[in-house]
Amino acid sequence: CRDGVPHTPSRNGIAFCRPSYIARLNLLDTMGGCGSKTADGDVVDGVKSGPGRGQTKAYERALEHSQTLLKIELEAKEARAARAATRIQSLTRGKQGRSIVPPLKQNPCNRYRVNVEAERFGDCLCGWTKAEHNTHAFDLDPHSAKAKRLNSNELRNKMAKKEYATCDEYLINMNAENFGDCLCGKPKSEHKASALQGEQRGTPTIVDSEEVRARFAQNEATTTxxxxxxxxxxxxxxxxxxxxxxxxxxxxxxxxxxxxxxxxxxxxxxxxMTAKEKTNCLDFRLDMDPNAPFGHCICGRHVV
Structure with missing residues (x-):
């Protein structure tokens, strides 16, 4: 531009110089009206009035348009600054990530192996997902031996065996703090099957009730x-x-x-039994005397 300032597009697509545009608005304000030759406003009855109505509306529209342009430009600057900050941050993280994480292969590998430390579940060690691998990648390695099926006994033998207590006979301790502990102090789960089944025990002997009572502690008689x-x-x-x-x-x-x-x-x-004594009166007649007890006979005995 001849004013040395970049052009700013307006709403209708016409380019103009913002400093020169504002200077022209100021010039219109001093001239007293749009298209007027005089610097003053209208004179009515020898009294000078303010700026014309058309001049005021034009100035307000120009001022509003200028403020809108400034706001648009400020928002554009903020958006560019935000994009620049995001771009700088992504570049920095990308450099750090490439220094830590191995680069992703261009194509999925031919042998799918699960990466247990991957962020996404099921990713292979090559960095690609399981769905992106070929069907041949899930086959066994042809150089490795064919997988052998094991039965339950072989699997149990390979597992770590539990260490059992040295107690040969499990006897429950009725006074133990933990229910089910043996007299040796170990719980029932730590005893062998032979200790629980009692292989060394004989057949239980049937004891008579009299013998059982004789074993109990008897209190000595203290009375004669x-x-x-x-x-x-x-x-x-x-x-x-x-x-x-x-x-x-x-x-x-x-x-x-x-x-x-x-x-x-x-x-x-x-x-x-002690028989109750009866009276020898053979004819019960109620005594009607008011001083006599109720239900007594004239003989003086009660009805019962």
């Missing part, structure tokens, strides 16, 4: 009572008439009570 008889009016349940509990009696005293129960028949029980 030879006949245990329950006192139904005692404060403590099961006490004998002698005042001592049942547990302090000897076995002979308890057995005597059982034998005595078996020997007693119905006739003996009737003789032991």
């Amino acid at each position: 009572c030879t006949k245990y008889r329950v006192n139904v009016q005692a404060e403590n349940y099961g006490e004998c008439l002698c005042g001592r509990p049942k547990s302090e009696h000897a076995a002979s005293a308890l057995n005597y009570t059982e034998m005595e129960r078996q020997l007693v028949n119905e006739q003996e029980l009737r003789q032991k």
Whole structure:
């Protein structure tokens, strides 16, 4: 441009110089109107008025247009700066990445091998995805031996065997803190199958109930009572008439009570019962005297 300033495109596509355009607007403002020959405004009745209406609207439109252009230019500069920063950052990261990550091969390899450290699941060691490989890349290596199928026993033999405890017989400890611990202190899961099955044990012997009772700790009899008889009016349940509990009696005293129960028949029980005394009055007649108790006979005895 002759003014030494690059052209700025306007909305209608006409190029103009922004400094010279603004200078012309200022010149129009000093002339007093668009196309006017005088610098002053209109004179009405000898009084000078302000700038014309057409001049004011033209100035406002030009000013608004100039502000719009400045805003567009500022946004364009910000966009270029943002793209430049992004470009610089991508170049820097690309250089660092190439120094760390091996370069990607131009074509997928002929033997697909999974890269366990890849960012994407299923990527090969060559850097390409699984879907981009050829079908021959999934075949076994022809130079390697054919895969051999193993049965379950061979697989178990290859696995690391668990170390078991040296205890030969698993006996549960009822006082252990952890449920199921053996007397040796080890849990049940650390014992061998032979220790759990009890291969060295013999057939369990059937023991009579009398022998089992004889093994229990027996309390010594502390009373000399030879006949245990329950006192139904005692404060403590099961006490004998002698005042001592049942547990302090000897076995002979308890057995005597059982034998005595078996020997007693119905006739003996009737003789032991105490018959209630009856009156000899043969004719019950109610005493109507108001001072007499209710239900008494004239003989002085109650109806029952």
